[in-house]
Amino acid sequence: MVMVGKLLRFGRRQLHTIISRETIKPANLTPNSHPHTYNLSEIDLLANRAYIPLYLFYPNNDGCSLTANDKATLLKKSLSMSLTKYYHFAGRLPAQTTPYIECNDEGVVFVEARNDSELDRFRLVSAKDGDFDQLFPDEMVCYESRNNANLVGVQVNHFACGGVGLAVSMSHIVGDACTLGSFVNHWAYVALYGSTEHKEVLPLNPYFIQFPKTNSLLLEPHAANQKNNNHVMKKFMFPNSKLSDLKKIIVSTAAGSLNNPTRVESLTALLYKTAVAAAATNNSGHFNPSYLLIMADIRQKFVEKLPQTTVGNFVSMMMVPTRNKTEISLSMLVDEIKKQKVKLEGVENVQQAAEKLKLVQSKLGSEDFEHVVKGTYGGTSLCGFPFSKADFGWGKPMAAGVALRSAGANGFMLMDSPEGDGIEAHVTLEKKDMDVFQNDKELLSFCQINI
Structure with missing residues (x-):
């Protein structure tokens, strides 16, 4: 030592x-x-x-x-x-x-x-x-x-x-x-x-899948740890009772039939809608096309489901575009998230999952996407993960989170509250957008600001 x-x-x-x-x-x-x-x-x-x-x-x-x-x-x-x-x-x-x-x-x-x-x-x-x-x-x-x-x-x-x-x-x-x-x-x-x-x-105990050697190479690492000081992170607490109210509102305002939305789907839609509106406010009210990019665990999406203890990256990405204001309603966003989820089902093997992920990533580099790159928002849910249960012998944690600010990108990380009575949203936005976001009346009607 x-x-x-x-x-x-x-x-x-x-x-x-x-x-x-x-x-x-x-x-x-x-x-x-x-x-x-x-x-x-x-x-x-x-x-x-x-x-x-x-x-x-x-x-x-x-x-x-x-x-x-x-x-x-x-x-x-x-x-x-x-x-x-x-x-x-x-x-x-x-x-x-x-x-x-x-x-x-x-x-x-x-x-x-x-x-x-x-x-x-x-x-x-x-x-x-x-x-x-x-x-x-x-x-x-x-x-x-x-x-x-x-x-x-x-x-x-x-x-x-x-x-x-x-x-x-x-x-x-x-x-x-x-x-x-x-x-x-x-x-x-x-x-x-x-x-x-x-x-x-x-x-x-971990479950391993043995993969064959590949001729592909890893990406080069960055030369140094990077940080974007224009971004700030704040944590918001959404009680389960308020999330139930949010789900009811989304269903009642849907143009067609919308099957029972989950807490995570509903909250992701609310956070994205509010963030896009905040960006528009800071852009003299002008709406810019935006993308919601949601990372999803696909272990249970395989035809032969994988144990949750399977080690490695078993993720895919869902892309929800909003090209104009008419696509930004909560019910439309939830409906599109559900449609994207269906596309993740039926994964035959890791190679197929990788090809699907490559296809989404290729869209991110397309000419159509480049002009709205600042209007992208990443969404990840860690709800159901065991972070808040990690007791090493002196009790369970009072709080858990992932340090997001250094990523320098707009995004939402959702985690179960330590007491299990709601969802904590760790929101990272540019400071000027956060100033508007955290004062949004619709958002505040469903949450408590923790920090």
């Missing part, structure tokens, strides 16, 4: 100190029964060279006798054990563009930090614009760089109140948000039960 001493970061008068750094290796070497190279799938190769940065906030639990040092020790030991199942997470790419990972057990970076503020205070101050970057190790927040070989990174942040901020970054090339959720949940259960072979842990 390397002691780092007084590496200080000053963010809004908070003193954030890195106190230790080490590399956590698997408790056991990759067994001979596993391939020592992990071939990336065709969908993996299409993934952005970016990290998925998850943060989990745990309040000080009076009923927990573990000290800060005890918690860090438990996290490191259980992480080491979990890496014996997620063996390629501790591996390395032989070169920046090679389409496979060497399972060489080199490990993942593990950093400990101390923040002199209370956890609640930190959340209030840092979350005003979604600036959680200091929680993560080695700038593993958004785009990958050539200088960081780690596929996974962890930072444990101890707050003055005894609370903990656990930050986990995973390279998108090894998996999607579902993979990250499965990994964190597995890790937490290993910490609770002390073994990867415990009966409570076994159902959470």
Whole structure:
């Protein structure tokens, strides 16, 4: 373990100190029964060279006798054990563009930090614009760089109140948000039960599909971590009761029959409609053609459904265009989202899924799309994922989220509230659009502004 001493970061008068750094290796070497190279799938190769940065906030639990040092020790030991199942997470790419990972057990970076503020205070101050970057190790927040070989990174942040901020970054090339959720949940259960072979842990063990080697290459990583300071992130809470009201309104205003819309479909439509309206307000009321791009987990869309613990990128993209004001009503948006969902069904294999994704991506680069690129909004739902259930031994998190601001793009990330009583929407927009968005009367009638 390397002691780092007084590496200080000053963010809004908070003193954030890195106190230790080490590399956590698997408790056991990759067994001979596993391939020592992990071939990336065709969908993996299409993934952005970016990290998925998850943060989990745990309040000080009076009923927990573990000290800060005890918690860090438990996290490191259980992480080491979990890496014996997620063996390629501790591996390395032989070169920046090679389409496979060497399972060489080199490990993942593990950093400990101390923040002199209370956890609640930190959340209030840092979350005003979604600036959680200091929680993560080695700038593993958004785009990958050539200088960081780690596929996974962890930072444990101890707050003055005894609370903990656990930050986990995973390279998108090894998996999607579902993979990250499965990994964190597995890790937490290993910490609770002390073994990867415990009966409570076994159902959470990862499921792997062996892919053949390919001649395709990975995309080059960005030269440096990039950040767009014109974007801000705010979190909005939508109670289930209000979402039920929203669904009823959407059904009642539909021109034709609209089958029971889901909470996520309804809320995605509302957020997109409000964001487009905010952009028009800042454009002297002029409506610009826009696109809603929704990432979707397709594990259950395969003809032979895949377990949710299947490791890798199993995603597709739905594109909902709105070329004029007549296409921006809530009912029309929900109807189009449903139509796009139907197109995802019946996936025969990963190759077919990759070809469908390539087709959508090709449209993004078309001449027709280029002139409205600033009018694109990404939508992702993590509802149903186990982030809010990750109990390492000191209780479930009081809050969870993905650090979106550094992506520098308009988008909505939906997550179940920790209490399960609604959906939290993490919204990232350009600051001028956010100023209008957060004051929209229709939006406010369905939500509470958390931050």
